[in-house]
Amino acid sequence: LAPTADPPLVNFNLRRLFQDALKASGNPEAFITVYTDAEACAIGEALARGTAEKEILAFILVTEGVGLGVARGTTPLGSALHSELGMLHVRYSSSDPLRPGKEEHLYAKSLGEMASNKAMRERRAAILNKSGNSDGSLPSDQVGEIFNLRSYYLAQACLACTVILAPHKIVIGADIDEGNFAADRANRFFREFMREREKKNQPVFDFEELND
Secondary structure, three states: OOOOOOOOOOOOOHHHHHHHHHHHOOOOOOOOOOOOHHHHHHHHHHHHHOOOOOOEEEEEEEOOOEEEEEEEOOEEOOOOOOOOHHHOEOOOOOOOOOOOOOOOOOOOOEHHHHHOHHHHHHHHHHHHHHHOOOOOOOOHHHHHHHHHHHHHHHHHHHHHHHHHHOOOEEEEEEOOOHHHOHHHHHHHHHHHHHHHHHHOOOOOOOOHHHHO
16 A cells, blocks of 8 residues: 555644635634534534524444434534544344353443445355355345344444433434444334333323424
């Protein structure tokens, strides 16, 4: 791989860099705010969906990690820090090849480690290694199971968002999503979690908007 043309921007204040550049170009009133990728997605979705001023939208971004962006109306809800939803610890599926082994702590892995693109690749490699398929292919049902496992963990992220933020909308954005089913699959597991709460007489919410 060729070296990058410019050094990494780790130690730079990006907001100040852009703002100074705009001022130097003759726009002294320019003001720049730098958002995380998940925050930017939340703003974009809120604009696209016409989110009302008092409504809260949560955007769960699933790529090489898992991030959370939150907006009220089209204004991001943030502070000097930003949400790290990917650090949330999750309940594992017994069928998941990535679940902790006996030598690991029960809560050894986070949402990010179980739902990221890396986790998808690791599951595929584990299944291939077990099946011994020399051509590197997987049956469609096994591919579907890999996506279902990710959705099981994303549903837990949705539940966490629901009980903490009570958002009006939760949007899942994944850059690897076979058939564009990430939200549908996660919603299925989410509904199962909600039904279990109702069986235990501990419903999370009971209002008409929840059905939407």
